[in-house]
Structures are given as C-alpha cells and as structure tokens.
Amino acid sequence: MHQQSRHLQAVIPQRRGFSHFWEHGQIKNGEITARRKANKDITKVFYEDPLDWGLLQLQGAPDEPRRYDHAMLFNFLDDHLSKCTAADRARLDQIIFQKLSDYAAIHELLVSVRMHRPLNTNRELDDVLENESHRKQWRRQLVEPHRSHMSELDEREMTAALEEFQDAVMPIKSRYRVVMDKRGLSASEAEEDLEILSLYNSQEHLRALDVEREYIVASIAEAEQSAQNSLPLRIQQNSDEHQKGPKQENKAIKVKAKTRGKEPESVQPVSEATEGQIPLAPPEEPSTKVVVKASTFSVLCTMFPAQNEEATKTTDWNTFVQAMQDTGFSARNGGGSAVVFERVGESSEGGKIIFHKPHPVAKIDPIMSRSMGKRMSKWFRWRRELFSLEPQK
Template identity: 30%
Template sequence: MFTSGHMTRDVEPEIYILVDHIPIHSAPCECGSCEQQFIRKELQNKTLYMYEAVVPAVDAKSLLSRYTTQINTDRAYLADRCDRFGDTILSRWRKKSYNKRETLILQADSTIEKEAWFRLRIDGVGMLWQDVRKQHRNQWLLPYMSTEIMKSNPSVLLGLIYNRVRYSPEEWAPFDSDLIREGFSSGQLGLEYCGHYGVLMHGVEYGKLVPWNKEAAERWDIIGYPRARLIVEAQALMFSRLRSIVDLILDRVNTLDSMRASDKWQQTMRAGSKQSGRVELWSDYINQPFSRPPQFDVDYYCSVAKARMQAAEDHLWLLQTDLSYTRRFIKLMAVGEAYTTGWKHELIAQDMHLCMEEYMLWQELNEAWSCVRDHYRRFRDNIYPGQPLPHRLEPNLALLELALLRNMEKRVRHLSAHVPQRPGFQHLYKITMNTDETGLSRGRIDRACQTPTNVLYYADPLDWIVGQLRCHPDEEHRFDHAELFARPEAHLAEANAEERGRFDETIYEKMSSFAALHEMLSAVRLHRPAFNFRDEKGLHDLLKLNSTAFTRRLVPDGAPIRAYPFPSKYLKIFDQTAPASGKKTEEWLERRTAERRALGTFWNQARETLRLELQSKLAIGERAPKPKTRPSEPVNHQASIVEPLTSKEVLKSQIPTTTRALDLVKKMYPITAGEATANVDWDLFVHSMADLNFNARNVGGSAVAFDHAASGRKIIFHRPHPVSKIDSVMLQSMGKRLSKHFGWNRDIFVEA
C-alpha cells in the first residue's frame, strides 16, 4: 500500500489587488447551485473577480435578443446549406491539405486560436489576467475551436457543423455552460451584472431574460445572467464562425441551384467519427464538442457499468484459472524498481486485491445505475424542462452522484500510488518501503524534485497530465477532465517510441476506468432538470432515509481503514515454479499440477481474507426481526440461477463469416502450435470483429466497447499499448471471455 500527495493546479499569487469601498453586488441566492451563476460576495473586493459592468435589464434583454436572433438565423442558414450541399462540403473539406484547411479557417475568422489546448497551456504563458481578458475572450468562450485541431482531422469540423445544426442550442446549453465554467470561476472572463435576473435556457423563449426564480435556478432551467450571457454569446460566436467557414468551403458553388445532394453527408455523419489513425469510433465524451450533445441515456450507462463489471469479473476469473494469463499479469506488474525488492510478491498480491476492488466498484455502480434506470422508466413521462424532477427519482440521482464521487476518490488514491511505480515515471519519485505493525508492506512516495506545474506542462506533458487528473472533480481551480483525457492521446500520437512507452498497459487501463467514472459523473451533473444540490449534512440525511445495502456502503463511519492484504506466500511459490512446457509427459503433468496447487492455495487464502474484509465493512447494527411473509426460497429458485451461456443456446447453427474473421477465431481457439503462439494486429482484430457483427467504439483510455448488434450486449477489450499487437495469451483470454458471454467456440464459424 502506498501513500502519495497529488499535484494541483498552480494559482498565481499576484493575480489580483484588494480594493476597498467598492459596491458588492449580491446574488439572489447563495445555495450551492446558485452561487455557480454569480460571483460570490467575498470575492468581489478583488480586482480579478469584480464585475466589469452593471447593465440595466433593458440593455441585457436587447443584447440577448440579438444573440438569439443571430443563433437562429445562422443555424437555419447552415441547415439549408448542409441539406442542399452536404455532399460537396464533405468532399471538398476532406480533399483539402492541412495547410489549405488552416488558411480557410483563418480567412473565416482571424481570431481563431492556432494552437490547440488553450486552456491547458495558458497558465504557462505568463500573461497578466487583464491581458488574457482582452486578447483571449473568444478562446475562453470556444476553447475547442483551434486551427490545429480542426485541420488535423476532417471529422472534427464536419462533426461540429453536423451536430450543432442537428441539435438545438437548448440541447447544447448544459454542455456549453460546463465548458465556460473554468473561465467563469477563475476570473479570466469579464462578467456583467444585471441584478436579480436569470435567462431561460429551454423552450421557444430560449435566451429570454426573466425574473429570478430560486426553484428554476436550482434545476438550471434558468441561469443567472452573468453566466448565461457567456453561454449565449459563445453559441452566437460559434455559429457565426461556422457560417463563414461553410461559405468559404462552398466558394464558387451555384447556391441558386435547386438540386439537393446530401445523402452521403447524412450517411457519413450518422455512421460516427474516428480519431486519425484509429479504426474504432471515437469516444463522444472525450470529443464532445464534435459529437452529439451529452444525453442522459440511462440504458447506455447501465450497459457500460455492466460491461465493465463483467470485464473486471472476467479478469479475476482468468487470474484464478488461466496459468499463462496469471504469469503474464505478474510479469506486466513486476517491472518497476519497487518490485525488485523483497516485497515483490506482497506488492503483486496487493495489485490482485485492487483487481477485486475494481470489480466491487463496478458492481456497486451497476447496482446504482440499475436503480436509477428503474425509476427513470417509471417516471419517464414526467421528466422534462421547466418542471421539478419526480420526488422518487431525484434522491436516486443524488445518491448515484455520491457513489461516483466516493469511487473517484478511491481511484485518485490508486492512480497516485500506481503511476510513480511504473518505469516511465519512477525516476520522478522517491519510494521508501517499510513494514507496519501488522506486517503489511507500506511505501511512501515523494517527488524527487518539485517543478512548478506551469513549467511542467512544456517540460514533461505526461507527468503534468497525470498530476492534473488526480484533482478532485469539485476542486475549484481544476481543468476540464475530458480535455485532460484527450491530451495524452494527441501527445502520444506525435511522440517517439520511448515517450509512448511511458504510458504502459497498466496506466492506460486505470485511466480508462477513471475516464468512465468522469463520463458518468458528467452525465449525471448535466441532467436537466438538475437535481437539488446537497451539502454533507443533506447527503447524510438522504442516506439515512434511503438505507439499503448499497447506500450504507457510502456512509463513512469515521473508523480507521483496516488493510486486509492477500497472503503472498503461495503466490511466490507459483511465480518461482517453472511453468510446464514442451510435450505432455509425466514430468509436464507434475509441473502443471504444482502450478495449479500453488495458485489455487493462494486464491483460497485470498478468498478467506476477503470474507473477513467484507464482514468488517458490511457489519451493521442489529434490527428487530422481521416476520417472514415469503417462503425461504423464491419460487422457481433453480430457474433463477444464471448458467454460463453455451454455443447451442446463443448460436443455434454455424455462422458464415469472412476469411479474416475465421482466421481470428482459429487463433483465439488454437489447435496447432502455430495458432497457439500467433499475435494479431489490433486494427485487424477490430475489422474482424466488425465482420462478426460487432461495432467498436472507444470508451476512454485504452478501453474499447464492442457492441453486438444482434443481442444488444457489449464486451470491453483494451487496445494494446504502446505496440498495437495483441499477444497470444491475451488473444486466447479474449476467446474465453467471448465463449463465456456469447457462446463462441472454434466450430460454430465457417468461411462464407
């Protein structure tokens, strides 16, 4: 077990001046939701956070009216151009070179930022906040619009146009509000005050100035004028830019022609977009500005939670049953300096304990999402903007948010301890190992050198990114996590082999889990109507009123956390036992038996340890006995037991498929020595799975979800890194997982 501090965002010490005797403009409400829509009173005596102007309501109404009129006009214009000339837009933009794309974008608006990642790198520029406000307002409003990003991948601009036209400003408002949070809360965007007024964010009167209403503001049906003005301004600026860009793309096209040609445009955009150099669809969360707006698709998130729970369960299953898989895991983990000490096998046993925790995390979240889904389906017809959430649904959303936050805190601790042990980062840290009074190996992790984070962004981007990802999602001075998850992908795409190797398979897998948690939290918090904000006392009261096995796990009891390490003696014996190899002789059988005996004993002891741990965590006070009103066993008890799927149940007859897909299946279920040692390129794997009716989409980090269209189920595999080759051990483990969940085997596929 390791303890480590985390690196937080630097806040410059000389960014403001205290000013006495200035008017303080009060917010109409100081609750947790409403204070995010105005400047807090205690900050307004600092020049950085002062309102730039106080505007009368009549002027605010006029400004908002101009913005909304421009938004609607430009959106209608773009919709017409895409409907009539979509195929031309698609073809021309794809054919342009990088340089020609950049020239066209800057011709449309010369103020568009050239370099990507404006919000991440602005801290290191060293500009005064006054200059940032004057020179970079548009960049804070639209940080995703840079020539570097839009020219590098044609799908970026095309996706931006398509999704902004297809979906209304109202549907984009929650995301756009979240996008300007950083500039709003840090004082980098100049704000105006208009008294106790809000702006309507839904319906036909979207963008209208209205009197303040506390209940509507807490639902984010209206937003306080200082923040709402920025949202509407950003949308107007974005549509203006897109209109100019589209006009330049369609230069010299006869726009009076009544012929329509947009079938290919519609077909291509609906199929989804991909990152440059990738074969799977990109993650909408990480590429949100260029995808459809965030939607609270409760069925989707239930399926993701279930797929991740099954992936974690399968990992544990393979660690207990597949000797080659377990040896691969040990070899993969034991590469850092900490593993060269006498604590090697104790550390690996702790890593296996973390695998168990990962499964329990997703089991808990699968339960939470399922509960929300049940309520959501029941009250679906009563959920719409302008009305309070059903009282039975609202607390379940709050509890889901709490579960996500509590599990994020655990992931932050794990990531903080894991990264410094990996070869690509261990030179940046000093690790001190010792043994506590219980015999548990503990380590303390300290930075070997302290580098200011604004300098670190340029000196070591990967170290900087990992440090910022460990910030709490409620920390005031934090970067946007979706942007932080996207940054390493872009950096590593241009990096050399050594730099790419620093982010090894284990780091990528942990980051993919972390990204999934953040995506879910974002979806919950962007739900409209929003649920009520609760402080710590409110959450505690809510947990008491909704006492279940799930909610009781969310209540911290204040007792010190006791560690229950897995005994490592037999894991060491297993690791030091020579693996059975060669012909299957009596000696081979003896070695294989010794391997299985050592690994089985380790897991038997681990399960006993886990029982003690669970008993200590789930112990609750005695309750009055409840009289039984049901039989001791449920009706049709035997029928409720879930049996593993068989090929006959899932796939009744042989399935014809392509040659490449059949070749993949043979390597997953080998019968020859050549097949048993074969590796497969990741891209070929994705294409072969597509031949077998699986659609692949990145879901954060290295995780790729393969959706099976026929069954509606999904399975998650991890893209190998830094080399995109699936080794034979992993490939065969994938085959075992597909057998378990989809009934696959070698014999059910035939060449078409």
C-alpha cells in the first residue's frame, strides 16, 4: 500500500489531465521535484474538482489516522466517474487506471488479512475516565496531568526538588510514601511501588551478595594456592651446608621416591617433565553427586561442554526447563520472556535465578548454554563433576 501510494504521487503530476496543477523543479541527483502551484483549501478542491480531490486523498500514508478509508474513496471515484462528463473521465488515462486497479487489488488483500487478525476498539476519552478512574495510573494522570512543555517555574521547582533530594537525610522510601499519600494512593498501592526501592534490603539480595562474596574470596584463595604450588621446590639446607658457598644455597633438586620407610609429607615425587616443581593438586571431587536423567545430563553437558560435539549443540527451551526441575528448581513466569527458577526442597539453601526464554524460536544456542552454565557455577557452584548419569534399568 505504501509503495502504490508513492507511485501515485509520482505518476499523477506527470499525466496530462493533472499536470497543470503542478510545477516541476530542476533535475537534481536524477530526481525531479513537483509541488502544487496553488495552496488551495482542500474543501474547495472537493467542490471544484472532485476527481482531483479523490486522487489526492489516495496519496500519502494509508494508515494515517486522519485519512479517509480507501474503500470509501474508491466508491466515491466510481460514483463520480459514472456521473461526470466525458471530458472529465478522459483525464484518467490508461496509466492512471492501471495504477488505481493495482492499488484497489492490494487494498482488498490488506482487508482480507486484517479480517483474520484481532482489532482494537477505539474508546472515547470520557468513557475511559468514567469507567477506568479507579485504576492507579489514571488517578496519577488526573492528579498530575502530563505537561508537554516545561516552563521556567517547572524548571525552578525541579531544581529545588533535586537540591532537596541531594541534602535529604530522610529515607527515600519515606519521602516517596508521603508523595503517594498526597496523590491519594492507598497503603497497598504505595507498597507495590516501594517494592523496587526495597530491593537493597531484601533477603534475596542480601543472600545473593553473600554468595558473590564467598565466590570472590574462594577465587582469591584458589589463585593464591595455585601460585604457591607452581613455585620451584626448595630444600632447606642445614647451617653447615649454608657455609660452603652460595652455589649450594636454594638448590632445586629432583626428589626420588623411597622404596622403604615413610615418605615425607612435604615432599612429593615428580616426573622428568615437571622436574623441580610440585604438580597442582587435582580438583576436589564433590562429596555427593546429583543423579539425573539422560535428557537432563545432555542439557548439563551443553552448559559445561568437555567435547566439541557438546559445545555446538542447541537445546530446546522446554527440555532446559525440565532439566532445571529435575535438578531441584521450580519454574514460574516472571513477566514477559523472563522465567524465574527457584531452588526448592528440604535440603536446599534457597535462592533463585532468572533466565529469559529465547524468541522467536525457543532454542538455546551453544553460546547461551555456556553463559547459563557460568551463571549457575557462580551462584550455585554447579560444575560438570557434580552430576552423574542415572544408571539404566
């Protein structure tokens, strides 16, 4: 419809029956500008030249609110052409007829498509104010209407409010509650708005901070331990050996395993590839493993891939939700595409995490899977070794 409308705008000023209404500019960048010679009131055009009026109304954006319905305009042109003179009908040449025919056909297609889609109903403002005035947002609008332009007084009031906010010693929640009381909101409605300001003091937020703090402290300790274990092995010499010369100080030696007797706890045998160094301790195995189904284990493998095949697999969203439930999480809608997964069970420590459902296709790509795995590792200490596959019966 938009394309056909632009065609009409370009074609009609060039046709013989209507070109006298237009003046053309110079060619610039391959384009010719055209504009109406007389800026005549559109109502006068309707009475003086109905054919020109109808063609003008068909031009422009089809969905503009102030534009007439196209079906009405086509009926208007048909009725006018059936009653006008032959000279007036002759102004519509073959090219304009073809453009109007295509325009009408596309309009029929558009109407057919829209008949199969839900349509909104336009309501009168008075009806909305009368029947929806109990809603919180409308009462806000009635108390403090929207201002399209900010006056100098508004700017001074805003500046004073910002200065007051900066110097405020009273909690923000209390100030906000006073404002809500002045606007006539009930206590429950004010509390609903104050929930977001209470996030910093909620148990969920404090628990998340504790988990993050523990994770950072553990990461620092692990890094320090790794750095300490990677230093060359030093054998402490006795006082007599220290006096023999600097070459024998801090000498790194290869320690051989004893075949008899108890091996010192502070010294471990090393291979030739790591001569002079103590190998890093193997990662600590989880004390208890979570036994999961095969479908759940497949999802976990994409979150913590160990092979190239696992790192390139996509996961269905419903399968991921089922896997989270299999590992002790409940799922509920958090609004929009957000889904809240909350840890449940008698032995669980609580906590929840939010993942967004992919759209338009509910498939989790490999990058997103690994990102989810990192978040679960950060907040719930998940890792691949924590899970084991349920034995087949």
